[in-house]
Amino acid sequence: MRFEVPEVYRLVVQADGDGVIREARVEGEFVSRQIGTLVKTRYADPHKALYVVERLCGACSHAHTLAFAGAVERALGIRIPARAEAIRTLGAELERIQSHAFSLSEITTAARCQDLERSLWGAWQEVTAILVEISGSRIHYGLNGIGGLARDVPSAALRRARSVLASLRRSVQALRGGFERELGKSLAGLGVWSSRDGDLPGTGPNQRASGSSRDIRREEPYLLYEELPFDVPVREEGDSLARACVRLEEMIQSCGLAERILASVPAGAIQAERVDPVPDATFVGRMSVEAPRGCDRHDVTMTREGEVKEFAIRVPTEDSIVGVASALIGVREADARLVVASFDLCMSCFGGT
Amino acid sequence: MPVNVRVINLGSCNGCELELLDLLHVEPGLRLCERDEEADVVLLTGVLTEDNRARAERVRRRPGVPVVRVGSCGVSQGLFLPPDGALGRVADLGRGATRAVVGCPPASREIAAVLRDLGKEGPCDHA
Numbered sequence: 357m358r359f360e361v362p363e364v365y366r367l368v369v370q371a372d373g374d375g376v377i378r379e380a381r382v383e384g385e386f387v388s389r390q391i392g393t394l395v396k397t398r399y400a401d402p403h404k405a406l407y408v409v410e411r412l413c414g415a416c417s418h419a420h421t422l423a424f425a426g427a428v429e430r431a432l433g434i435r436i437p438a439r440a441e442a443i444r445t446l447g448a449e450l451e452r453i454q455s456h457a458f459s460l461s462e463i464t465t466a467a468r469c470q471d472l473e474r475s476l477w478g479a480w481q482e483v484t485a486i487l488v489e490i491s492g493s494r495i496h497y498g499l500n501g502i503g504g505l506a507r508d509v510p511s512a513a514l515r516r517a518r519s520v521l522a523s524l525r526r527s528v529q530a531l532r533g534g535f536e537r538e539l540g541k542s543l544a545g546l547g548v549w550s551s552r553d554g555d556l557p558g559t560g561p562n563q564r565a566s567g568s569s570r571d572i573r574r575e576e577p578y579l580l581y582e583e584l585p586f587d588v589p590v591r592e593e594g595d596s597l598a599r600a601c602v603r604l605e606e607m608i609q610s611c612g613l614a615e616r617i618l619a620s621v622p623a624g625a626i627q628a629e630r631v632d633p634v635p636d637a638t639f640v641g642r643m644s645v646e647a648p649r650g651c652d653r654h655d656v657t658m659t660r661e662g663e664v665k666e667f668a669i670r671v672p673t674e675d676s677i678v679g680v681a682s683a684l685i686g687v688r689e690a691d692a693r694l695v696v697a698s699f700d701l702c703m704s705c706f707g708g709t
Numbered sequence: 710m711p712v713n714v715r716v717i718n719l720g721s722c723n724g725c726e727l728e729l730l731d732l733l734h735v736e737p738g739l740r741l742c743e744r745d746e747e748a749d750v751v752l753l754t755g756v757l758t759e760d761n762r763a764r765a766e767r768v769r770r771r772p773g774v775p776v777v778r779v780g781s782c783g784v785s786q787g788l789f790l791p792p793d794g795a796l797g798r799v800a801d802l803g804r805g806a807t808r809a810v811v812g813c814p815p816a817s818r819e820i821a822a823v824l825r826d827l828g829k830e831g832p833c834d835h836a
Contacts, residue, residue, distance in 0.1 A: 481734070
């Protein structure tokens, strides 16, 4: 990772005389911003809390606000309108494309595949341009509000997005062959993550590169995913190449999903009529979403006045950290960086909570 | 325009880092360096968490190297500004900073514009 810097995370490895790693661990809570505490103590109004929750992570901020808003809405018994559901789902898939393009740009840089890197960053720029048109923002889109959307999105932007995504999907598809061939030279067989009983913790592209087909969008469908059938790309090898290839397939998949969502975005309200607790509200809510890196789970307990009383976040990197430590065993020290990059750890999420 | 850019993440959400990666693509002459000593310019991002305070202090004392605070967190701690100042204030770093780019995060072209301005000013004399 180009931002493998001491102030963000530290990779601690012990190698034998031949430079082969025998023990590894990743440390990284240096960027702790105590967001859970901050929400409870200073931003207990969930409408305000959304802004700080969004800033848990630059790469998957939409997933965090989705999980947080969803948890609050479940706790208070709020149902969001169809248009809001569609736009929220669209944001989630565009974010997956943006995040994977960034992640693959890191791994192709580490593997010194400059041409691929340029193409992938081009994809990042294209999807970022779509997001700007839709949300007005490149990184923290601010699309989600409690009870629906924070603001409506322009119809013209949605129409343009559909044709741009179709061409983006085709250009990412065209990378496939060269991608696997070029990256395979340095990543094939490197840093295998497997478990004896075949059961890996959590969900996400890292797990799906090791044979797991788990995906929260399928397991606990939310928003439009119930009625939106899609394939879950899975590889069995569990090596660094498989992790990269799964992400590339997911980019293509997400372009297709976004195109399908865009084909029929319902008109109408973007906000629930009331955002007060319903009479039989439980005041306890949980929402898990399939963020670009895997299962992101937010749990909230609300007060009767509709403020956040308890808040817990579980981020996908908590599972991938276990994976990277296991996959590094037996890898040469010189290759450790490639393996770490292939896991796409997010230390901002991991340390931020 | 400076060539060797050292980015120091003092507790960022990585949003600014994404824009900085984009900056490397829109300004191909720039290069990220990993060592403080090589830097022509230091960019600070993030809210200044307790764990990174010592590192921030060291950056501030390097003479001749301009420091640019990037993003709302780097400039004012943004949403994270504690009412009691308990976490320490990034504003303290302002003494060593010649420039600031606001935004959450600022777009790559906005950061590029500030770096271009720095290049016009020539070497920086502050301590």
